[in-house]
Amino acid sequence: MPRRFDVAELIDGVRGGDRVALARSITLVESRKPEHRKLARQMLRELAGSSGNSIRLGLSGVPGAGKSTFTDALGCRLIDQGHRVAVLAVDPSSSVSGGSVLGDRTRMGILSQSDDAFIRPSPTGLHLGGVARATREAMLLVEAAGYDVVIVETVGVGQSEVAVAGMVDTYLVLMLARSGDQLQGIKKGILELAHVIAVNKADGENAAEARVTARDLSIAMKLVSSQANERRVPVLTCSALEKSGLDEVWQAVLDHRVHLEKTYGLAKYRGAQQVSWMWSQTEAAVLDSLHGTREMRELAHRMEEAVDSGETSALDASSELLRVFAAQVPSLDWAQPD
Numbered sequence: 324m325p326r327r328f329d330v331a332e333l334i335d336g337v338r339g340g341d342r343v344a345l346a347r348s349i350t351l352v353e354s355r356k357p358e359h360r361k362l363a364r365q366m367l368r369e370l371a372g373s374s375g376n377s378i379r380l381g382l383s384g385v386p387g388a389g390k391s392t393f394t395d396a397l398g399c400r401l402i403d404q405g406h407r408v409a410v411l412a413v414d415p416s417s418s419v420s421g422g423s424v425l426g427d428r429t430r431m432g433i434l435s436q437s438d439d440a441f442i443r444p445s446p447t448g449l450h451l452g453g454v455a456r457a458t459r460e461a462m463l464l465v466e467a468a469g470y471d472v473v474i475v476e477t478v479g480v481g482q483s484e485v486a487v488a489g490m491v492d493t494y495l496v497l498m499l500a501r502s503g504d505q506l507q508g509i510k511k512g513i514l515e516l517a518h519v520i521a522v523n524k525a526d527g528e529n530a531a532e533a534r535v536t537a538r539d540l541s542i543a544m545k546l547v548s549s550q551a552n553e554r555r556v557p558v559l560t561c562s563a564l565e566k567s568g569l570d571e572v573w574q575a576v577l578d579h580r581v582h583l584e585k586t587y588g589l590a591k592y593r594g595a596q597q598v599s600w601m602w603s604q605t606e607a608a609v610l611d612s613l614h615g616t617r618e619m620r621e622l623a624h625r626m627e628e629a630v631d632s633g634e635t636s637a638l639d640a641s642s643e644l645l646r647v648f649a650a651q652v653p654s655l656d657w658a659q660p661d
Protein backbone atom coordinates (compact mmCIF):
# COMPACT_ATOMS: atom_id res chain seq x y z
CA MET A 324 0.00 0.00 0.00
CA PRO A 325 1.45 3.40 -0.90
CA ARG A 326 2.15 5.55 2.12
CA ARG A 327 1.19 8.95 0.81
CA PHE A 328 -2.30 10.36 0.64
CA ASP A 329 -3.16 13.13 -1.79
CA VAL A 330 -6.20 14.75 -0.19
CA ALA A 331 -7.27 16.81 -3.22
CA GLU A 332 -7.12 13.74 -5.42
CA LEU A 333 -9.04 11.66 -2.88
CA ILE A 334 -11.76 14.31 -2.59
CA ASP A 335 -12.17 14.46 -6.36
CA GLY A 336 -12.27 10.68 -6.55
CA VAL A 337 -14.80 10.33 -3.75
CA ARG A 338 -17.04 13.01 -5.25
CA GLY A 339 -16.83 11.25 -8.60
CA GLY A 340 -17.85 7.94 -7.01
CA ASP A 341 -14.48 6.30 -7.74
CA ARG A 342 -14.36 3.11 -5.66
CA VAL A 343 -10.59 2.97 -5.38
CA ALA A 344 -10.42 6.55 -4.12
CA LEU A 345 -13.28 5.82 -1.72
CA ALA A 346 -11.57 2.72 -0.32
CA ARG A 347 -8.34 4.66 0.05
CA SER A 348 -10.02 7.61 1.75
CA ILE A 349 -11.50 5.14 4.26
CA THR A 350 -8.03 3.72 4.83
CA LEU A 351 -6.95 7.27 5.60
CA VAL A 352 -9.69 7.83 8.22
CA GLU A 353 -8.85 4.47 9.79
CA SER A 354 -5.26 5.46 10.38
CA ARG A 355 -4.21 6.59 13.83
CA LYS A 356 -1.03 8.29 12.69
CA PRO A 357 -1.14 11.95 13.70
CA GLU A 358 -0.18 13.16 10.22
CA HIS A 359 -2.97 11.00 8.72
CA ARG A 360 -5.48 12.29 11.26
CA LYS A 361 -4.71 15.83 10.11
CA LEU A 362 -5.23 14.92 6.46
CA ALA A 363 -8.39 12.99 7.31
CA ARG A 364 -9.86 15.98 9.09
CA GLN A 365 -9.06 18.25 6.21
CA MET A 366 -10.69 15.81 3.79
CA LEU A 367 -13.81 15.40 5.95
CA ARG A 368 -14.13 19.15 6.39
CA GLU A 369 -14.09 19.68 2.65
CA LEU A 370 -16.55 16.88 2.01
CA ALA A 371 -18.91 17.88 4.82
CA GLY A 372 -21.34 19.61 2.45
CA SER A 373 -21.67 16.48 0.31
CA SER A 374 -22.50 14.04 3.10
CA GLY A 375 -25.60 13.39 5.18
CA ASN A 376 -27.92 12.50 2.34
CA SER A 377 -28.53 8.90 3.22
CA ILE A 378 -30.76 6.58 5.15
CA ARG A 379 -28.50 5.45 7.97
CA LEU A 380 -29.54 2.04 9.18
CA GLY A 381 -27.94 0.16 12.07
CA LEU A 382 -28.25 -3.62 11.99
CA SER A 383 -27.45 -5.91 14.86
CA GLY A 384 -28.12 -9.46 15.94
CA VAL A 385 -26.27 -12.30 17.63
CA PRO A 386 -23.73 -14.21 15.54
CA GLY A 387 -25.61 -16.42 13.12
CA ALA A 388 -28.83 -14.40 13.29
CA GLY A 389 -28.54 -13.85 9.56
CA LYS A 390 -27.24 -10.27 9.33
CA SER A 391 -25.04 -10.90 6.30
CA THR A 392 -27.69 -12.92 4.48
CA PHE A 393 -30.26 -10.24 5.31
CA THR A 394 -28.00 -7.42 4.14
CA ASP A 395 -27.34 -9.23 0.89
CA ALA A 396 -31.02 -9.79 0.19
CA LEU A 397 -32.21 -6.36 1.30
CA GLY A 398 -29.30 -4.60 -0.38
CA CYS A 399 -30.04 -6.22 -3.73
CA ARG A 400 -33.68 -5.29 -3.42
CA LEU A 401 -32.84 -1.67 -2.67
CA ILE A 402 -30.45 -1.53 -5.61
CA ASP A 403 -33.23 -2.83 -7.86
CA GLN A 404 -35.27 0.11 -6.62
CA GLY A 405 -32.54 2.50 -7.70
CA HIS A 406 -30.66 2.96 -4.43
CA ARG A 407 -26.93 2.76 -3.94
CA VAL A 408 -26.03 0.77 -0.84
CA ALA A 409 -22.95 0.91 1.38
CA VAL A 410 -22.32 -1.68 4.09
CA LEU A 411 -19.96 -0.86 6.95
CA ALA A 412 -19.21 -2.89 10.04
CA VAL A 413 -18.39 -2.24 13.66
CA ASP A 414 -16.73 -5.32 15.05
CA PRO A 415 -14.03 -4.62 17.63
CA SER A 416 -13.20 -8.33 17.78
CA SER A 417 -12.23 -8.33 14.13
CA SER A 418 -8.62 -7.48 14.98
CA VAL A 419 -8.58 -10.97 16.47
CA SER A 420 -10.80 -12.83 14.04
CA GLY A 421 -9.55 -11.07 10.94
CA GLY A 422 -12.79 -9.31 10.09
CA SER A 423 -16.01 -11.26 9.90
CA VAL A 424 -17.69 -9.11 7.29
CA LEU A 425 -14.81 -9.62 4.94
CA GLY A 426 -14.65 -13.28 5.94
CA ASP A 427 -18.24 -13.87 4.98
CA ARG A 428 -18.26 -11.80 1.83
CA THR A 429 -19.58 -15.01 0.36
CA ARG A 430 -22.76 -14.43 2.37
CA MET A 431 -23.04 -11.09 0.63
CA GLY A 432 -22.00 -12.68 -2.61
CA ILE A 433 -24.62 -11.11 -4.80
CA LEU A 434 -24.44 -7.67 -3.27
CA SER A 435 -20.65 -7.55 -3.38
CA GLN A 436 -20.74 -7.97 -7.14
CA SER A 437 -23.00 -5.00 -7.75
CA ASP A 438 -21.58 -1.74 -8.99
CA ASP A 439 -24.09 0.05 -6.79
CA ALA A 440 -22.90 -1.60 -3.59
CA PHE A 441 -19.84 -0.86 -1.50
CA ILE A 442 -18.89 -3.26 1.30
CA ARG A 443 -16.22 -2.42 3.82
CA PRO A 444 -15.22 -4.67 6.72
CA SER A 445 -14.62 -3.37 10.20
CA PRO A 446 -11.21 -1.74 10.64
CA THR A 447 -8.76 -3.91 12.49
CA GLY A 448 -6.25 -3.10 15.17
CA LEU A 449 -8.36 -0.46 16.91
CA HIS A 450 -10.32 -0.64 20.15
CA LEU A 451 -14.04 0.10 20.09
CA GLY A 452 -13.68 3.87 20.33
CA GLY A 453 -11.35 3.88 17.35
CA VAL A 454 -13.56 1.53 15.33
CA ALA A 455 -16.61 3.69 16.06
CA ARG A 456 -14.75 6.86 15.06
CA ALA A 457 -13.46 5.34 11.83
CA THR A 458 -16.89 3.97 10.93
CA ARG A 459 -18.59 7.32 11.53
CA GLU A 460 -16.10 8.99 9.26
CA ALA A 461 -16.36 6.21 6.65
CA MET A 462 -20.12 6.80 6.66
CA LEU A 463 -19.58 10.45 5.71
CA LEU A 464 -17.27 9.36 2.91
CA VAL A 465 -19.64 6.82 1.37
CA GLU A 466 -22.39 9.43 1.54
CA ALA A 467 -20.20 11.91 -0.27
CA ALA A 468 -19.59 9.21 -2.88
CA GLY A 469 -23.33 9.04 -3.53
CA TYR A 470 -24.45 6.01 -1.54
CA ASP A 471 -27.93 6.83 -0.28
CA VAL A 472 -28.45 3.84 2.01
CA VAL A 473 -25.76 3.07 4.59
CA ILE A 474 -26.10 -0.13 6.60
CA VAL A 475 -23.86 -0.32 9.66
CA GLU A 476 -23.67 -3.88 10.89
CA THR A 477 -22.59 -4.98 14.35
CA VAL A 478 -22.69 -8.15 16.40
CA GLY A 479 -25.27 -8.33 19.16
CA VAL A 480 -22.90 -8.32 22.07
CA GLY A 481 -21.56 -5.54 24.21
CA GLN A 482 -20.93 -1.85 23.76
CA SER A 483 -20.56 -1.79 20.00
CA GLU A 484 -24.33 -1.60 19.65
CA VAL A 485 -24.54 1.57 21.69
CA ALA A 486 -21.84 3.04 19.47
CA VAL A 487 -23.74 2.09 16.32
CA ALA A 488 -27.06 3.36 17.66
CA GLY A 489 -25.31 6.69 18.19
CA MET A 490 -24.47 7.06 14.51
CA VAL A 491 -27.57 5.82 12.67
CA ASP A 492 -31.12 7.10 12.21
CA THR A 493 -32.86 3.77 12.61
CA TYR A 494 -31.70 0.74 14.53
CA LEU A 495 -32.85 -2.69 13.38
CA VAL A 496 -32.34 -5.79 15.49
CA LEU A 497 -32.52 -9.25 13.97
CA MET A 498 -33.64 -11.95 16.40
CA LEU A 499 -34.01 -15.69 16.24
CA ALA A 500 -37.06 -17.67 17.25
CA ARG A 501 -36.99 -19.11 20.75
CA SER A 502 -33.34 -18.37 21.16
CA GLY A 503 -34.03 -17.76 24.81
CA ASP A 504 -32.11 -14.52 24.67
CA GLN A 505 -35.10 -12.23 24.22
CA LEU A 506 -35.53 -11.27 27.84
CA GLN A 507 -31.83 -11.26 28.47
CA GLY A 508 -31.47 -8.89 25.55
CA ILE A 509 -34.01 -6.60 27.07
CA LYS A 510 -32.17 -6.68 30.35
CA LYS A 511 -28.92 -5.80 28.67
CA GLY A 512 -30.63 -2.82 27.13
CA ILE A 513 -29.98 -3.96 23.60
CA LEU A 514 -33.63 -4.00 22.65
CA GLU A 515 -34.12 -0.59 24.22
CA LEU A 516 -32.08 0.74 21.35
CA ALA A 517 -34.23 -0.98 18.72
CA HIS A 518 -36.55 0.98 16.47
CA VAL A 519 -37.54 -2.09 14.48
CA ILE A 520 -37.20 -5.78 15.39
CA ALA A 521 -37.39 -8.66 12.93
CA VAL A 522 -37.40 -12.33 13.85
CA ASN A 523 -35.38 -13.87 11.03
CA LYS A 524 -35.38 -17.42 9.65
CA ALA A 525 -39.18 -17.46 9.62
CA ASP A 526 -39.22 -20.22 7.03
CA GLY A 527 -39.92 -23.93 6.80
CA GLU A 528 -40.53 -25.64 10.11
CA ASN A 529 -39.34 -22.56 11.89
CA ALA A 530 -42.04 -20.24 10.57
CA ALA A 531 -44.70 -20.85 13.22
CA GLU A 532 -42.23 -20.58 16.06
CA ALA A 533 -40.88 -17.33 14.63
CA ARG A 534 -44.37 -15.85 14.67
CA VAL A 535 -44.89 -16.90 18.30
CA THR A 536 -41.55 -15.36 19.22
CA ALA A 537 -42.47 -12.15 17.43
CA ARG A 538 -45.72 -11.96 19.35
CA ASP A 539 -44.01 -12.61 22.70
CA LEU A 540 -41.37 -10.03 21.90
CA SER A 541 -43.98 -7.52 20.91
CA ILE A 542 -45.58 -7.89 24.33
CA ALA A 543 -42.20 -7.72 26.05
CA MET A 544 -41.34 -4.55 24.13
CA LYS A 545 -44.37 -2.80 25.59
CA LEU A 546 -42.84 -3.36 29.02
CA VAL A 547 -39.51 -1.94 27.90
CA SER A 548 -41.17 1.18 26.58
CA SER A 549 -40.97 3.84 29.26
CA GLN A 550 -43.86 6.07 28.22
CA ALA A 551 -47.40 5.01 27.47
CA ASN A 552 -47.69 7.21 24.39
CA GLU A 553 -44.35 6.23 22.90
CA ARG A 554 -44.20 4.79 19.43
CA ARG A 555 -44.65 1.04 19.54
CA VAL A 556 -41.60 -0.82 18.23
CA PRO A 557 -42.81 -3.06 15.41
CA VAL A 558 -41.80 -6.72 15.73
CA LEU A 559 -41.93 -8.45 12.35
CA THR A 560 -40.88 -11.79 10.94
CA CYS A 561 -38.80 -12.36 7.83
CA SER A 562 -36.67 -14.88 6.02
CA ALA A 563 -33.46 -13.54 4.58
CA LEU A 564 -32.90 -16.90 2.92
CA GLU A 565 -36.27 -17.05 1.17
CA LYS A 566 -36.37 -13.27 0.81
CA SER A 567 -39.77 -12.98 2.41
CA GLY A 568 -40.93 -10.20 4.70
CA LEU A 569 -38.06 -7.95 3.61
CA ASP A 570 -40.28 -5.29 2.06
CA GLU A 571 -42.23 -5.09 5.31
CA VAL A 572 -39.03 -4.68 7.34
CA TRP A 573 -37.82 -1.93 5.00
CA GLN A 574 -41.20 -0.23 5.17
CA ALA A 575 -40.95 -0.28 8.98
CA VAL A 576 -37.55 1.42 8.67
CA LEU A 577 -39.05 4.12 6.43
CA ASP A 578 -42.02 4.50 8.80
CA HIS A 579 -39.63 5.06 11.67
CA ARG A 580 -37.95 7.84 9.70
CA VAL A 581 -41.29 9.50 9.09
CA HIS A 582 -42.06 9.22 12.78
CA LEU A 583 -38.67 10.66 13.68
CA GLU A 584 -39.14 13.53 11.27
CA LYS A 585 -42.61 14.31 12.64
CA THR A 586 -41.85 14.05 16.34
CA TYR A 587 -38.28 15.15 16.77
CA GLY A 588 -36.85 16.01 13.39
CA LEU A 589 -34.11 14.06 11.66
CA ALA A 590 -31.71 17.01 11.61
CA LYS A 591 -32.24 17.56 15.32
CA TYR A 592 -31.75 13.86 16.02
CA ARG A 593 -28.47 13.84 14.13
CA GLY A 594 -27.48 17.09 15.80
CA ALA A 595 -27.99 15.51 19.22
CA GLN A 596 -25.90 12.52 18.12
CA GLN A 597 -23.13 14.93 17.13
CA VAL A 598 -23.29 16.66 20.50
CA SER A 599 -22.86 13.40 22.39
CA TRP A 600 -20.14 12.40 19.94
CA MET A 601 -18.34 15.67 20.65
CA TRP A 602 -18.42 14.94 24.37
CA SER A 603 -17.38 11.32 24.08
CA GLN A 604 -14.42 12.32 21.89
CA THR A 605 -13.43 15.13 24.22
CA GLU A 606 -13.79 13.06 27.36
CA ALA A 607 -11.91 10.13 25.84
CA ALA A 608 -9.07 12.47 24.87
CA VAL A 609 -8.86 13.93 28.37
CA LEU A 610 -8.93 10.50 29.95
CA ASP A 611 -6.25 9.20 27.57
CA SER A 612 -4.04 12.16 28.37
CA LEU A 613 -4.56 11.73 32.07
CA HIS A 614 -2.77 8.40 31.77
CA GLY A 615 -0.75 9.37 28.73
CA THR A 616 2.60 10.54 30.06
CA ARG A 617 5.18 8.66 32.02
CA GLU A 618 5.17 11.28 34.73
CA MET A 619 1.42 10.89 35.19
CA ARG A 620 1.58 7.11 35.23
CA GLU A 621 4.32 7.14 37.86
CA LEU A 622 2.49 9.67 39.96
CA ALA A 623 -0.73 7.64 39.64
CA HIS A 624 1.12 4.56 40.85
CA ARG A 625 2.54 6.40 43.85
CA MET A 626 -0.83 7.94 44.71
CA GLU A 627 -2.58 4.59 44.48
CA GLU A 628 -0.11 3.09 46.93
CA ALA A 629 -0.33 6.05 49.26
CA VAL A 630 -4.12 5.95 49.30
CA ASP A 631 -4.18 2.19 49.59
CA SER A 632 -1.96 2.24 52.68
CA GLY A 633 -3.89 5.08 54.26
CA GLU A 634 -0.92 7.43 54.12
CA THR A 635 -2.79 9.94 51.93
CA SER A 636 -6.49 10.61 51.68
CA ALA A 637 -8.27 9.92 48.38
CA LEU A 638 -9.19 13.59 48.07
CA ASP A 639 -5.64 14.84 48.62
CA ALA A 640 -4.27 12.31 46.14
CA SER A 641 -6.89 13.33 43.60
CA SER A 642 -5.93 17.00 44.02
CA GLU A 643 -2.30 16.13 43.48
CA LEU A 644 -3.08 14.16 40.30
CA LEU A 645 -5.11 17.06 38.96
CA ARG A 646 -2.46 19.61 39.89
CA VAL A 647 0.27 17.75 37.98
CA PHE A 648 -2.10 17.00 35.07
CA ALA A 649 -3.13 20.65 34.80
CA ALA A 650 0.54 21.67 34.64
CA GLN A 651 1.00 19.30 31.68
CA VAL A 652 -2.07 20.38 29.73
CA PRO A 653 -0.44 23.24 27.79
CA SER A 654 2.09 20.88 26.24
CA LEU A 655 -0.31 18.04 25.38
CA ASP A 656 -1.10 17.07 21.82
CA TRP A 657 -4.86 16.69 21.49
CA ALA A 658 -4.79 15.91 17.80
CA GLN A 659 -5.28 12.22 18.26
CA PRO A 660 -8.16 11.43 20.59
CA ASP A 661 -8.35 7.71 20.06
Ligand SMILES: Nc1nc2c(ncn2[C@@H]2O[C@H](COP(=O)(O)OP(=O)(O)OP(=O)(O)O)[C@@H](O)[C@H]2O)c(=O)[nH]1
Nearest residue numbers: 385386387388389390391392423430524562563564
Ligand atom coordinates in the same frame (compact mmCIF):
# COMPACT_ATOMS: atom_id res chain seq x y z
N1 LIG B 1 -33.32 -20.96 7.30
C1 LIG B 1 -32.73 -19.77 7.25
N2 LIG B 1 -31.39 -19.68 7.39
C2 LIG B 1 -30.83 -18.46 7.32
C3 LIG B 1 -31.59 -17.28 7.13
N3 LIG B 1 -30.75 -16.22 7.14
C4 LIG B 1 -29.52 -16.72 7.33
N4 LIG B 1 -29.55 -18.06 7.44
C5 LIG B 1 -28.41 -18.98 7.64
O1 LIG B 1 -27.87 -18.74 8.94
C6 LIG B 1 -26.45 -18.84 8.91
C7 LIG B 1 -25.83 -17.56 9.44
O2 LIG B 1 -26.16 -16.50 8.55
P1 LIG B 1 -25.28 -15.16 8.43
O3 LIG B 1 -25.97 -14.30 7.45
O4 LIG B 1 -23.88 -15.50 8.19
O5 LIG B 1 -25.43 -14.61 9.90
P2 LIG B 1 -24.68 -13.36 10.58
O6 LIG B 1 -25.64 -12.77 11.55
O7 LIG B 1 -24.12 -12.48 9.54
O8 LIG B 1 -23.53 -14.07 11.37
P3 LIG B 1 -22.13 -13.45 11.90
O9 LIG B 1 -21.51 -12.70 10.76
O10 LIG B 1 -21.36 -14.65 12.31
O11 LIG B 1 -22.46 -12.56 13.06
C8 LIG B 1 -26.08 -19.15 7.46
O12 LIG B 1 -25.90 -20.54 7.34
C9 LIG B 1 -27.28 -18.69 6.68
O13 LIG B 1 -27.46 -19.39 5.48
C10 LIG B 1 -33.00 -17.41 6.97
O14 LIG B 1 -33.76 -16.46 6.80
N5 LIG B 1 -33.50 -18.68 7.06
Ligand SMILES: [Mg+2]
Nearest residue numbers: 390391423427
Ligand atom coordinates in the same frame (compact mmCIF):
# COMPACT_ATOMS: atom_id res chain seq x y z
MG1 LIG C 1 -22.15 -11.77 9.18
